[in-house]
Amino acid sequence: MIGGPTAVGKTALAIHLAQERRVRLINADAFQIYRGMDIGTAKPTAAEQAAATHHLIDIKDPSESFTVAQFMDLAKDEIKRAGELGELPVLVGGTGFYLNALRLNLPLGTEAASPARQHWQDFYDEHGQDALWTELNQRDPVSAAKIPAGNARRVIRALEVIENTGRPFSNQKPAIPIYETLVIGLTTDRDILYQRINQRVDAMMTQGLLAEVQRVQLAAGTNKQALAAIGYKEFLPYLAGDGTLADAVALVKRNSRRYAKRQLTYFHNQMSAHWFDLVQHPAEMTQIDELLDGWVHK
Known part of the structure; x- marks a missing residue:
């Protein structure tokens, strides 16, 4: 790379x-x-x-x-x-x-838009990134500590996973690299x-x-x-x-x-x-x- x-x-x-x-x-x-x-x-x-x-x-x-x-x-x-x-x-x-x-090899999950994603996108459009991040912090403070409020797309993704799975986003399976990489x-x-x-x-x-x-x-x-x-x-x-x-x-x-x-x-x-x-x-x-x-x- x-x-x-x-x-x-x-x-x-x-x-x-x-x-x-x-x-x-x-x-x-x-x-x-x-x-x-x-x-x-x-x-x-x-x-x-x-x-x-x-x-x-x-x-x-x-x-x-x-x-x-x-x-x-x-x-x-x-x-x-x-x-x-x-x-x-x-x-x-x-x-x-x-x-x-x-x-x-980060696990990104499905890219098909779900109702949960649209819900949090609408929430972000109405209330802004700080309020969106606060919602994530209340549900999954571990993930919130790792995702800045400015990365709204990632915050929305985390909230979507939480809503769809009922589990914290931070509980996703860890990434397992599949390539040897020189950067x-x-x-x-x-x-x-x-x-x-x-x-x-x-x-x-x-x-x-x-x-x-x-x-x-x-x-x-x-x-x-x-x-x-x-x-x-x-x-x-x-x-x-x-x-x-x-x-x-x-x-x-x-x-x-x-x-x-x-x-x-x-x-x-x-x-x-x-x-x-x-x-x-x-x-x-x-x-x-x-x-x-x-x-x-x-």
Whole structure:
């Protein structure tokens, strides 16, 4: 698994590995799965995809929803296919929860919407995340201590399980990993990372990001999931006549920097990664190759 914050070279590393080994590159970015969301998600370009095929990219329309459970099922299929072809599966992306759910084989349960889920979704819409979390804390304080109020989707899921099973969410069967996993984390100094993010957003605007957002908004219809992506949602008020374009761009940069910080925190705390800085120290690519060779041999 190759993870880390945005703008640190994950795609470049993946292509390097693909050119050196028999690998199967599998996307683990929650929004690169959508067709037409190319610029704002920093999706591998046509040239990059020609250099190395990336799987699980462009598999959904913006009007469709997508879940971590669906990702896990599709990723497992790709991993199985890699094994049949004698390829090393390499998952690449910054959506830490996708990677960690697959790495640990987290039990996510059914994704079919139940009346209980709709009930708690309606409760959240009416009363907000703090009241929702309080409901979970009253029913299952162990789970509430592990799930922040800001992760409303996970809180709703926990409450749904409690209501459907009559048992605390914390009593779910423990995860049993089914894969041996090596996690390579990419990072760099915070100031350099933020500068790269700002420059990337400017480049995206030059490449036509605003027009892409308009196309995605038209294609997404009533689906709010695709348009929740950073680099898209910030332009919606501007397109509705509220605020300036400069303000929207500044907001994309700010939100991208904040997201990068959250990504780093997640990977450091949850993923037990081997960290490298290819931005400032490109020669560390040799260390990555040696680490991977030793791990595969073992």
